[in-house]
Amino acid sequence: MNGSVAGGGGLTEEVIRLTRRPSGLGFNIVGGTDQQYVSNDSSIYVSRIKKDGAAYLDGRLQEGDKILAINGRxxxxxxxMDAVELFRNAGYDVSLKIQRRLQPQNGPVGHRGDGDSGGLPLAAVLVPGLALAAAAVWILLRYRQRM
Incomplete structure (x- = not known):
């Protein structure tokens, strides 16, 4: 493994080394002093990991990660735009120092495969199911009243 982990207080820092592919590093960024992504925070964040890009294939960089430094900068x-230029001109082998919030996990952390939504939120299943059950009870009660 070519990363190091440090941190505390619910945050972890890691150094991730990526090798640029013909399509680039394989992720998009947001943020900056002129385009804050998080209120009162001008940091640079990963907004999207591109399928089959360098970051996706490595599997450690995640959407929402804060990028603290690139090649020590x-x-x-x-x-x-200044941050974008640093990424574009970073060279072939790129070192990223990132920070992410620790979150409780019930399984392995990594990128998602094709067509895998990562699981539906409980509410996405529970709410329609409860609505369907309520409708079935209402129909049953109406049917019994007519008998």
Whole structure:
């Protein structure tokens, strides 16, 4: 493994090394002093991991990760386009220092495969199921009243 983990207080930091592919590093970024992604925070964040890109194939970088530095260069207080230029000109082998919030997991962390939504939220299953059950009870009661 070519990353290191450190942190505390619900945050973890990791250094991830990626090798640029012909299509690039394989992720999009948001944020910057001129385009804050998080209120009162001008940091740079990963907004999307591109399928089959370098970041996707590596599997460690995640959407929502804060990128603290690229090749040792701090990304603090940069405009969005200046950060984009740093990524474009970072070279073939790129080192990213990232930070993410620790979240309780019930399974392995990693990227999702084709067509895998990562599981539906409980409410997405429960609410329609309860509505269907309520409708069935209502129909049953109406049917019994007519008998």
């Amino acid at each position: 701090d990304l603090k207080d940069l405009r969005h």
